[in-house]
Amino acid sequence: MAPLIFNNCLQEMTKKRTLELNSYLQNQMPQPNGSNYQTVDRKLNQVYQNTMGTLAASRQSQLKIAQRTWIVFRDASSKFESSLSNGDKQLSLIRMTEQRTKDLVDFSQQSR
DSSP, X not given: OHHHHHXXXXXXXXXXXXXXXXXXXXXXOOOOSOSOHHHHHHHHHHHHHHHHHTSOHHHHHHHHHHHHHHHHHHHHHHHHHHXXXXXXXXXXXXXXXXXXXXXXXXXXHHTO
């Protein structure tokens, strides 16, 4: 069961990332819903804590590693995205944080 979930997650993330990269190539950056990074970051942290509370200890460890890795990815990707559009890095951070929050909510619902 776990490999199937992993493969589905990997496929979904690859699909999302491919859509984002195609947007970059067409110079059509997706716009975030929110306008304040601190607000969306607080929401992400709340959802993360709620998700952690629903997981067994071994899965909490895995999510913690994934989240730390995602933060490194988010920062590098936002820097790259803002360089392509000569845009505001904050918009990219907000958009990616909103997406990660949605992903964690989806994950939390699937793991029940």
